Amino acid sequence: MAKFDYYSVVQCKNSGNIIEVLCPGKDADVSQLNVIEAKTSGEGEPKHKPIITRVDDGYNVKVGEVEHPMDEDHYIAVIELIADGQIHKQYLKPGDKPEATFKIPEADDVVAREFCTIHGLWQS
Template sequence: MQEVYQCGVCGKIVQIVVDGKGTLVCCNQPMSFVQEKSGELEGKEKHVPVLEKTSTGVKVKVGSVPHPMAEDHYIVQIEIIGENFQQISMLKPGDSPEAEFSVPLDKVVKARIFCNKHGFWVNK
């Protein structure tokens, strides 16, 4: 599923693991669905995940141009999603905007990153 919602008041983000009835609420307000962005938008060169095969699995780099990793603008997480798995690598300011996963490249359905300023981006 991997649907993501964000609170417009406090900024909290939740990911749906199992869908259900009802509306997600935070800070007494309905949470907003977060749309994934991809290569057709401005900023793609610094946000769209780039996958490359390694000897042990797959490396995901954030953008064809390295993404900044400053205190006020950085990649929070990199994730890979397959038919029956999801793996996440958490990052912090100062880290390199990339992550390695021990999963064969051909098993990865998509990669997704979250930028604290520009939201979720996927490789499509």
């Protein structure tokens, strides 16, 4: 049986749909779900790994050292910033710039994730 925690990203084995689990049920049947592990390195890293920069009134998250394409069939669908356990999201669509600015107070623990429609989930 698959195991997931709060805020896991999973894929349905039947439909291929990508789903974010906000609060897993105690006895949930997860046999048709695959947990998607976030990549932090490897092939595609220059265009996928989120880069976090502290700005005056929050954080900027840019996807990759090399700008990621934002085409109709290959784009960054969402950027998340997890700051001291609080999740902040920016949904993107084809044609958008692959970055987001989150106006939040400075945090002690900051992590960013992004989901590419072709190459999956990446984390800073």
